[in-house]
Amino acid sequence: MEEWETRRNVAAEEGGQPSGPAKEHSMDVHGFSPRLERWFNSMVYAEERTQFMYSQTRWGKIPKVPQMLRHTQDFEKFYEPRVISFGPYHHGKPHLLQGEMLKPLCGRRFLRDSGQSIQNLYRKIESNIKLVRMCYDEDQTYKYDDEELAWMMLLDGCSLLYFILCVMRRNESQLSDLNVKSHFVAFVQLDCFLLENQLPFGILELLFEGARLGADTMEEMIERFITSNIAKPRGTMASDLDLVKDPSHLLDLLRSGLLGPQPVPEQKGQSEGIWRGTGPREMRKQGDWQSYRNIKELEAAGIYLKPSRTTYMRDISFESYFFFGYLKLPHITIDASTKLKLLNLAAYEMSPNGPGDFGVTSYICFLDSLIKNAEDVMLLQSNYTLFNFLGSDEKVADLFNDIAKDLVPNRDAYALVKAGVQKHYNTRVNVWISKWLHSNFTFLAFIGAVVALGSSICQTYFAAFPPHK
Numbered sequence: 001m002e003e004w005e006t007r008r009n010v011a012a013e014e015g016g017q018p019s020g021p022a023k024e025h026s027m028d029v030h031g032f033s034p035r036l037e038r039w040f041n042s043m044v045y046a047e048e049r050t051q052f053m054y055s056q057t058r059w060g061k062i063p064k065v066p067q068m069l070r071h072t073q074d075f076e077k078f079y080e081p082r083v084i085s086f087g088p089y090h091h092g093k094p095h096l097l098q099g100e101m102l103k104p105l106c107g108r109r110f111l112r113d114s115g116q117s118i119q120n121l122y123r124k125i126e127s128n129i130k131l132v133r134m135c136y137d138e139d140q141t142y143k144y145d146d147e148e149l150a151w152m153m154l155l156d157g158c159s160l161l162y163f164i165l166c167v168m169r170r171n172e173s174q175l176s177d178l179n180v181k182s183h184f185v186a187f188v189q190l191d192c193f194l195l196e197n198q199l200p201f202g203i204l205e206l207l208f209e210g211a212r213l214g215a216d217t218m219e220e221m222i223e224r225f226i227t228s229n230i231a232k233p234r235g236t237m238a239s240d241l242d243l244v245k246d247p248s249h250l251l252d253l254l255r256s257g258l259l260g261p262q263p264v265p266e267q268k269g270q271s272e273g274i275w276r277g278t279g280p281r282e283m284r285k286q287g288d289w290q291s292y293r294n295i296k297e298l299e300a301a302g303i304y305l306k307p308s309r310t311t312y313m314r315d316i317s318f319e320s321y322f323f324f325g326y327l328k329l330p331h332i333t334i335d336a337s338t339k340l341k342l343l344n345l346a347a348y349e350m351s352p353n354g355p356g357d358f359g360v361t362s363y364i365c366f367l368d369s370l371i372k373n374a375e376d377v378m379l380l381q382s383n384y385t386l387f388n389f390l391g392s393d394e395k396v397a398d399l400f401n402d403i404a405k406d407l408v409p410n411r412d413a414y415a416l417v418k419a420g421v422q423k424h425y426n427t428r429v430n431v432w433i434s435k436w437l438h439s440n441f442t443f444l445a446f447i448g449a450v451v452a453l454g455s456s457i458c459q460t461y462f463a464a465f466p467p468h469k
Contacts, residue, residue, distance in 0.1 A: 059202040060248025062135050063351035064089065065195055069343070072406050078340045079347065081191040083184055086156045088140045088149070089196040099188070105178050107158035113165065114211035114218075118154070124206045125157075126150045135200045157199055157207045161218065163188055168221045168228070190337055193229070195344045195351075198249035226253050229341075230311065242312070252355075255345050259359045260312025290418060292425050294372035295379045301425045303327055305383040313363040318420040325424045327417075329380075332367075334396050335389040342403055350407075362413030368404035371397050 032040070065079045084099025085091050092100075111118055125132070129146045132153055141149060166175050167189065175185060191197050208218035223243060244256035292298055295305065303325040308315040310330060317328045345360040371377060374393035380386035381393075388396055 059131055059135050059200040060252070061351070061353035062087065062198045062200065062249060063195070063348070063353055064137055064140075065344075065347040066350050068406060069347050069350065073402060075343060078343045079194060079196060081194055081197050083187040084159075084191050086160055086191070086197045086199050088136055088144060088152065091152060098184075102178060102180065103155045103159040106162040107155050109174070110158040110162035110165070110207075113162070114208070114213060116207075116210055120210075121158075121207055122150060122154055125153050125203065128202070128206065132200060132203065153199065153203050154207075157203050160192070160199060161204065161208055163192075164221055164225045165213070165218075168224050169216075189229075190340055193251050193254055193341055193344060195251060195347050198251055201247045201249050201253070222250075222253070226250070226257050229254060229337075230257050251344060251348055254341070255348065255355070255360060258313050258345070259363075260310060260314050290369065290422050290425075292421070295370045295376040296372075298327065298370075298421065298425065299379065301325075303421060303424060305329060305380065305385055307331055307383065307385050313359065316366070316414055316417055318417045318424075320420060320424045325421070327421060329385040331385060331387070333387045333389065334399065338390070339399055339403065346403070346407055358408075358410040358413065361407050362409035364400065365404050365407055365409040366414055368400045371400050373397050 070076050070079060081090050081096060081099075083096065084102070085093065085096050090096065111121075126146065129150050132149060133141050144152065163175075163185075166172060167185065172182070172185060204222075211218050213221075226243065242256060242259075242261045243253055247253040247256065292301070298304075302323055304327070306326045306328045308317070308328045308330045311332070312330055315328075315330045319326045319328070342360065342364055346364060348354045349358050349361050371380070374397050377386065377388065377393035377396045381388060386396070390396055390399070
């Protein structure tokens, strides 16, 4: 109770929730027993507390993974850090001892390389410690006093920034000097994108705003670190990606780089990858239901896949040309880290203070609607929209089928795309013509070859025996 009252007063200082009681919600409980009065008043307290806890703070919230996701199949292991903890949620766990022992060494080197004083950085964090508490669930921070929590933020933040510096400057040898092996570096990189392993980006800014790192700024290093975790076309630089300007944490920054901006239709009649459906109501309503089950069925109806121009998840569109249609999908690379990142991004969006557009969740569900089995994955690969570094095509199909089971997408996401695909699929003449062309492809190819051969023979004959005038 005391912890919540403190956080509540901080919010009032920031212009958030009022520090006094919510009089407009008070109850008249006169004439009831003391026990009933406590029950009645607990409803007022619960509402006020919920409004406060779910309100946004200046640095954003770092929630825990929703229980319904954590206990789905074997997903819990994808939310737990393997080698190092950042923040209070997994601090002090025995299996993370090696990472905890490395933090002072990495932190000291960051202070040395950035030319900063540990005392000054500590004072910066200590003066913002109430904001730090508001970023995390109170049941995880109450056991740390202000000094302990400020020291945790300082040590974790400096070691995280030093790790990013070493990886982006390709100075892994500096980590090797600390007896850090390459596999450990790979696992740290994965642990950086766990929802429950995030540090407030405001803390990172306090730590690097006065850093003297030479030609490259820490902001540029972080952007490069994020883009190195996003599959993108050759020649795409960090400045070309649409990264959010005021992120809550690194996972939030990764999410913005994956989703990208709202796509703009190239030409009239093209169904855009719309996020907030503004198209005709009947088109959006049609997009809520689909009768096709996978890519193979779409191909049978004359709908073929093409890669989009970017790797942004929002860059999905559909074009219909008479008897044929083209569904454009962004490139996606599937590897051993894909499931971990997608699950944590979906968990972030499902949390009470998460992004309200369910962008990544909607993308996962859209791909799941196209992928039924390994054959669909093979079709995605043959059209250069998916690159499989995970293993068998069946594993990729299982990945999306498993993740999407308990996810609910934004119904407006890709609404016009779905409606356009469904409309084309419902036109039976398209299906008949596509099946006829497919079944008679060999015969048509033979006729084409005969015509080409006959034309070549005629040209050769008339070249050798030109007609007399």
